[in-house]
Amino acid sequence: MSEQEKTVKLTTASGRPYYEHENSLTAGPRGPVLLEDYILHEKLAHFNRERIPERVVHAKGSGAYGTFTVTHDITKYTKAKLFSEIGKETRVFLRFSTVGGEKGSADSERDPRGFALKFYTEDGNWDLVGNNTPVFFIKDPKKFPDFIHTQKRDPYTNCKSATMVWDFWSLNPESLHQVLILMSDRGTPYSYRHMHGFGSHTFSFINKNNERHFVKFHFKTLQGIKNFVDAEATAMKGLDPDQAQRDLVEAIDRGDFPRWAVKVQIMTEEEATNYKWNPFDVTKVWSQKDFPLIDVGVLELNENPDNYFAHVEQAAFAPAHIVDGISFSPDKMLQGRILGYPDAQRYRLGANYEQIPVNRCPFATNNYQRDGAMRVDGNGGKAPNYFPNSFSNVQPDPIYKEPAQNLGNVVADWYDRNGENENDHYTQPGDLFRLMTPEEKKNTISNIVGAMKGIDGPKRLEIINRQLCHFFRADIALGLGVAQGLGVDISAYSDTLHAN
Structure with a gap:
């Protein structure tokens, strides 16, 4: 050739x-x-x-694919399938980042480092969106925009402002724990490979018996901690502002795959009630003397993305993305991030950002989401886009229902909107019909018949019969009038008629 x-x-x-x-x-x-x-x-x-809009925070980052391998059994705490057996491997994507700077900022800035993991599990994608620190500056999501504004540029000078930063911190003493970490040498890591990672927030594990334990996630670097001192970090900004990005790519290219030992801390619900600090306060840690680290597995990065934009820039993480056996906690900052993160991704990448290959679940996804910019998966074909319906076999599976959560004097649960004392759907509509004049009743029945004659297809009689049952329960005359108008044999409704 x-x-x-x-x-x-x-x-x-x-x-x-x-x-x-x-x-x-x-x-x-x-x-x-x-x-x-x-x-x-x-x-x-x-x-x-x-150019797409850069991330508001964590704008500059590096990422790679790898594997998470289970080395220890924690199934008594969680039924999550990725932890189901020793030796099980799950593909992951990990994005590291600085937090406050723009996309072109230096890797060696004094800043927390993002540590965001996407696990591609058979029960969906699980995103664990954390940092290289176990705590954060604030503990209420309403303060987040104000805090981030202090880390950005002064609206007058368009320069970074130490005044804004320290003004905010001095007015918010809850920040002190994270400030001390940031001001230590751990605020300037030598590379992404040489730092720990943390889920930071408190999450839940749910086991096969639907028992809940609270959990914190730790990723301990097996390369050892290595940091710049301040002068070295400052010099590196000028020598190579992309030093951490370059270090990660080159290490993986030469087969020096970075690894982290994955560990958890576990707390029972009773222990959470009685612990000396609020266990859901992200400005606090759980003492490892009180709650020792439990070994879980090993995380390894072993594959560089073949295109930075396609994989790293378009990677979208959200704490809202959990899987069966892993859930949330009353951590206020976590609750805020459950809303804020996916909303940011929809703004940055569009409503269908989870169809982008780096974000797409490699296993089955079935839902009633349709349309939006860049819908590229067939858009559900001719299947209905509403639920419940009489045509689709996509149904919620009750085995995935989470247990209720006791929040002290109230229980958080998914309450049945049509439960006891909430399920009378017929008395008031029936009263309304009976208040109508004979002419109004006639016209109402005629209008209903005219509208329902438009029902067609193989499910026509099923839909008509189901709706007629509702009309009969509201008022027998209403049901009879609609049935006669549609030419339906009312003998099938004898039980309903007798009940009324």
Whole structure:
């Protein structure tokens, strides 16, 4: 095969091969460019749209794929399938990041480091979105925008402001724990490989008996802790602002795969009630003397993404993404992030961001979400986009129902909206019908019949009969009138008629 035969043809985004990639179509060799040159339009228009909004926080980051391998049995605490047996491997994607700087900021800034993990499990994707610190600056999500504003640029000077930063911290003493960590040498890690990671928040484990334990996640670097001192970090900003990114890529490329020992702390619900500190306060840690670290497994990064934008920049993490056997806690900051993070991703990447390959669950996903920009998965075909319905076999599975959570004087649960004393759907509609004049009743029945005659398809009689039962329960005359108008044999409703 000749070199020419091996060549891959250059095409437009729609697939048309073309030749003139470098020269614009002009009126004569020195003439103006013609509007007809749509290749020029496509190149410039796409170029203008190559940048997506950068993350508000954690804008600059690095990422890689790898595996999580279970080494110890924790099934007495959780039924999550990724922990189901020793030796089980789960593919992961891990994104490291700085927090306060822009996408072009230096890797060696004094800043917390993001440690965001996506586990691709058979029960869906689990996102554990943490930092390289076990605590955070604030403990209520209402304070988050104010705090982040102090880490960004002054609205007058457009420069970073130590005044804003320390003003906020001095007015919020809850920040002191995290401030001390940040101001230590751990505020300037040597590389992403040489730092610990933490889930930071308190989460829940739920076991096969539907028993709840609270849990904190720890990732202990097996490369050892290594930090810059302040002068070294400052020098590295000028020498190589991308030092941590470069270090991670080169380490994986040469087969020096970074690894972390995965451990958890476990607390019972009773212990949480009686602990000396609020166990759901993210500005506090759980003493490892009181709640020792329990070995779980090993995390290894062993695959660099082949394209940074496709994988790292488009990676989207949200604490809202949990799996069966893992749940939340009353941690206020976690509750706020459950809302804030997926909302940020929808703004940044669009409503269908979970269809992007790095974010897509590699196993089955079934739901009633439809439409939106960049919907690329067939959009559910002709299947209905509402629930409940009479056509689809996509149903909620009760085995995944979580246990209720006792919050002291109230129980948080998914209460049946039609439970006891909430399930009379017929008395008031029946009273309304009986208040109508004979002419109003006649017109109402006629309008209903006219609307229901539009029901068609193989489920027509099933839908009509189900709705007629509701009309009969509200008022027998209403049900009889609609049934007669539709030509339905009312003998099938004898039980309902007798009940009324």
